[in-house]
């Protein structure tokens with residue numbers, strides 16, 4: 001885990017799920033409006049199938065991990081991560097995907 005993902009997800013050892021991987025997001029869910037007031041983007045964890053939301057700061061960090069620019073808006077995009085706060089997948093593997 002690198003610095004960025006550590007800040008994003010913390011160093012918690014309370015892993016709930018073993019990341020099996022291979023989960024595929026339900027696109028209709030990714031197109032739903034975000035629930036968090038500060039949220040700007042959907043995140044889907046392919047490690048455990050969990051849906052998460054990113055605020056602006058997290059979106060910037062995730063874009064950095066994905067090696068890409070932050071899109072002007074996330075109507076068309078979401079982040080896919082290999083691991084998240086509730087599973088033991090590799091949190092450094094991030095991709096910006098089209099919905």
Ligand SMILES: [Zn+2]
Pocket residue numbers: 019045046047048049050082083084085086087088089
């Ligand atoms: Zn996960």
